[in-house]
Amino acid sequence: MSEPKTPTAIPAGDTYKGWVFKWTNYIKGYQRRWFVLSNGLLSYYRTQAEMGHTCRGTINLATATITVDDACNFVISNGGAQTYHLKASCEVERQRWITALELAKAKAARMQAESDDSGDDFPPSSVPVAHGQGGGSQNSEVQSALRTLGSKVEDLSTCNDLISKHGSALQRSLSELDSLRLTGEAGDKIRQVTERATLFRITSNAMINACRDFLSLAQAHSKRWQKALQAEREQRVRLEETLEQLAKQHNHLERAFRGAAQANASAENKSAVGPVKGEASDEDDDNEFFDAMEEAPEFITVPADPQFHKSEPLVMNQESPSQELVPLKKRRTRIPDKPNYSLNLWSIMKNCIGKELSKIPMPVNFNEPISMLQRLSEDLEYHELLDKAAKCQSSLEQMCYVAAFSVSSYSTTVYRTGKPFNPLLGETYELDRQRESGYRSLCEQVSHHPPAAAHHVISDRGWTLRQEITVASKFRGKYLSIMPLGTIHAVFEKSNNHYTWKKVTTTVHNIIVGKLWIDQSGEIDVVNHTTGDRCHLKFAPYSYFSRDVARKVTGVVMDKDGKAHYVLSGTWDEKMEFSRVMQSSRGGENGTEGKQKTVYQTLKAREVWRRNPLPEGAETMYYFTALALTLNEPEEGIAPTDSRRRPDQRLMEEGRWEEANAEKQRLEEKQRSARREREKEAASAPHDNYQALWFERREDPITGEQVHIYRGGYWEAKDRGSWEGCPNIF
Known part of the structure; x- marks a missing residue:
């Protein structure tokens, strides 16, 4: 049984990945590369192992064009700056990629348009300060923005009604003209206008239905959005207050640590028993974990x-520290500052x-x-x-x-x-x-x-x-x-x-x-x-x-x-x-x-x-x-x-x-x-x-x-x- 021609569903998270042949140059021709489609971006790597550290190229699908050459080939371009000539292993695989790319492109373009329309939710001046200061002014600006959006939604609703009303009137007028049974050139023109009006009417109806859905969704969710926005604003205020408290506690701990360190230093000079530097912390090291560094290239x-x-x-001998080794003298912590003498190194080394x-x-x-x-x-x-x-x-x-x-x-x-x-x-x-x-x-x-x-x-x-x-x-x-x-x-x-x-x-x-x-x-x-x-x-x-x-x-x-x-x-x-x-x-x-x-x-x-x-x-x-x-x-x-x-x-x-x-x-x-x-x-x-x-x-x-x-x-x-x-x- 041959493989079906229909594309498979895109995995969760709008991510699609796989091997595709990419044109490199006339000497090497098509080379196998690992492509990853994620969040509206198409990236490729020489191998799967490179995903952690070396991306060879990326195209934003929001502004890209996708064209099909033949059964297995397709081209992705973002206006000349980048163009990928690609070839799938078979026609079915090519169709899967095309479907995934088109859907990702539509979503990316939609998100970009929403981002461009929305602008900055809050201007810099509206960021609240600690302890809730400035919260009232920000709240008033949010309410003003919400009122403006509400007004625009009402305008959209009015335009929706007008298009529906005028579209119906136009359709009736054209029907009346058509009933006159005019012949010759006038009759042809009327029929042509009627066809175009019919197409316009169909498009308008589609837009009217989309607007009606948008309005119903906006009205249903507007209160939920307002509550979510208010909750986010309050959460941000709480986080900033917590951050300020942490900073104060950090400064307090630093001062306390310095004081304790000085006290310990004076006590150690009098005491003969204590932990040796570098040994007492072995057990603590067992419990300290840190995030790993970036992946190594090899x-x-x-x-x-x-x-x-x-x-x-951590398999180490748990030996008790020996008697503390008291330093013979206090070591110096400064030397004279370096003088500011200028001398050209190149003038000395150029002959060497x-x-x-x-x-x-x-x-x-x-x-x-x-x-x-x-x-x-x-x-x-x-x-x-x-x-x-x-x-x-x-x-x-x-x-x-x-x-x-x-x-x-x-x-x-x-x-x-x-x-x-x-x-x-x-x-x-x-x-x-x-x-x-x-x-x-x-x-x-x-x-x-x-x-x-x-x-x-x-x-x-x-x-x-x-x-x-x-x-x-x-x-x-x-x-x-x-x-x-x-x-x-x-x-x-x-x-x-x-x-x-x-x-x-x-x-x-x-x-x-x-x-x-x-x-x-x-x-x-x-x-x-x-x-x-x-x-x-x-x-x-x-x-x-x-x-x-x-x-x-x-x-x-x-x-x-x-x-x-x-x-x-x-x-x-x-x-x-x-x-x-x-x-x-x-x-x-x-x-x-x-x-x-x-x-x-x-x-x-x-x-x-x-x-x-x-x-x-x-x-x-x-x-x-x-x-x-x-x-x-x-x-x-x-x-x-x-x-x-x-x-x-x-x-x-x-x-x-x-x-x-x-x-x-x-x-x-x-x-x-x-x-x-x-x-x-x-x-x-x-x-x-x-x-x-x-x-x-x-x-x-x-x-x-x-x-x-x-x-x-x-x-x-x-x-x-x-x-x-x-x-x-x-």
């Missing part, structure tokens, strides 16, 4: 079956295109008053993520925290367009926050060409972090690319899980003209070498034409067999969330773009990391975070090679930039002289024979790379106050 997430939502425990950044003699005017070693230590701002990871019993969940930690280090770079000081060879930097946060960090500049820094962190809370970073950079004219080379290692003591990952590329834009801005782009693979788990993170580069949120990061946590367990989504400058995957499947059609996208059914997203707000006045302090403001604070007992003792950097922080530039040149020449002396002492050596003090060069047992690994002894030397082996670099 996969699609959808809510899982509600039955799964009953069992989603294509060179390594480390080889460009840059004045301190483009620096920020911290060294690259201190900037590297800033990776620990969100060390709480590793503290939480150390307590996870599930390695897959632990991976989510490690992946979020790898993303969090970029959040400090959003506004930080200043260049850190290049460390001198042998320069060190310690960040001892064992009392406050449980960790000790040490960096040392172990190589000058290429510049390389080794970093080692040990935490009392069950983790170790180490990395050696070499920064390769190229100035391209319009932008500056900074490529950190090297591997970061995180090892957790309890589970012996060993993670590695690398950093993505940082790009500084608008070097020639405009305001500098920073972007991060590339991919990170976080690998657990103990279990084989892996997390692939993608940092989407900024694109003016992208529909995605800026600075987007997406990722999937998989076990050694490639099965997905968690989906991560967020931005590197704001927050990251992760969702438990309950089911995954290959989605949609292949289309012309290649491989299918995976569809993940997930539970609700949980926030795993959120950026700390910048301190007040950060815009005048190089956009430093609260941690960065403390990094260059003078401290007793540190090594003589520590970055805090660097004189050019200290002068720059104090705003004495001319002296800082002179001191910077002196230190760099001193470093070059020391290198020449070493080369003389080892004339037969093919390269610089420099040996780092606190790190030794050996093969990494995990990656096989030749890296510098902490040899120990620094913190013991600090405890003894014995720094005999330190070079004189300042």
Whole structure:
């Protein structure tokens, strides 16, 4: 039996969708596309999976024309700006689309006409203020509008009666003329006028019937509309009053919170027992849920079956916090404001295109008053993520925290367009926050060409972090690319899980003209070498034409067999969330773009990391975070090679930039002289024979790379106050 030619009913909600062939060009011809008709708009996508993020085109049917070419082809155009030449798979399918499009077009045109006629219901001046003020004036304007509408309805009723009356009279007059039995040309004219009058009479009768229906409906519903309008107005007044009350309560809570925070701070200085920052909130994190971010471009997430939502425990050891770690001293919260010195970056860098950044003699005017070693230590701002990871019993969940930690280090770079000081060879930097946060960090500049820094962190809370970073950079004219080379290692003591990952590329834009801005782009693979788990993170580069949120990061946590367990989504400058995957499947059609996208059914997203707000006045302090403001604070007992003792950097922080530039040149020449002396002492050596003090060069047992690994002894030397082996670099 052949398929019926009658079109099928349009699904509920005036929505119709399906595959249609669309003409693209003379080379590719007709290409299969996924079309969606909804709310008077016809949109199309290359695949069904694109519906969440990339629409390829849309036509408003209210102003469009629909024409039929032949059995399967039809054309939709909105007056020349857009024209779709389409072809259905068969004549029946073509007829279904035509019917759906015509109905949607009629409804869209009708809604547009009603919208144009209605105008603004309420002018801006009639919006009521809080506590019901202004409500009377608005009510009078509504009543006036209703009276005007009533008058127009009466006019329409009168016109209806007149058309009926005059139409009947005209018909009678024409009948009388016809009874005269005139012949010749006059008779033909009379017959022609009679035919036209008959057609007019038929049309008038149709309009009269429609007007009569409209009048009866308007009279039946006018009271209901008035009541609904009054109810909406009262509801809006109530909502505005509630909003004002909420704002007052919010301000009150903020004041109360600030007062409580100050009271707690003073109480903590006296007390010896209490929760450690970053641990006491673990249980609260279990109950906090946030809406998921927009769908990632390489996969699609959808809510899982509600039955799964009953069992989603956060499997962490419920250990009680240890004794509170009282800080040794109150850290500073301000540094001197940045002086307003103007200097043309292009005048300095125009002759340096294509060179390594480390080889460009840059004045301190483009620096920020911290060294690259201190900037590297800033990776620990969100060390709480590793503290939480150390307590996870599930390695897959632990991976989510490690992946979020790898993303969090970029959040400090959003506004930080200043260049850190290049460390001198042998320069060190310690960040001892064992009392406050449980960790000790040490960096040392172990190589000058290429510049390389080794970093080692040990935490009392069950983790170790180490990395050696070499920064390769190229100035391209319009932008500056900074490529950190090297591997970061995180090892957790309890589970012996060993993670590695690398950093993505940082790009500084608008070097020639405009305001500098920073972007991060590339991919990170976080690998657990103990279990084989892996997390692939993608940092989407900024694109003016992208529909995605800026600075987007997406990722999937998989076990050694490639099965997905968690989906991560967020931005590197704001927050990251992760969702438990309950089911995954290959989605949609292949289309012309290649491989299918995976569809993940997930539970609700949980926030795993959120950026700390910048301190007040950060815009005048190089956009430093609260941690960065403390990094260059003078401290007793540190090594003589520590970055805090660097004189050019200290002068720059104090705003004495001319002296800082002179001191910077002196230190760099001193470093070059020391290198020449070493080369003389080892004339037969093919390269610089420099040996780092606190790190030794050996093969990494995990990656096989030749890296510098902490040899120990620094913190013991600090405890003894014995720094005999330190070079004189300042």
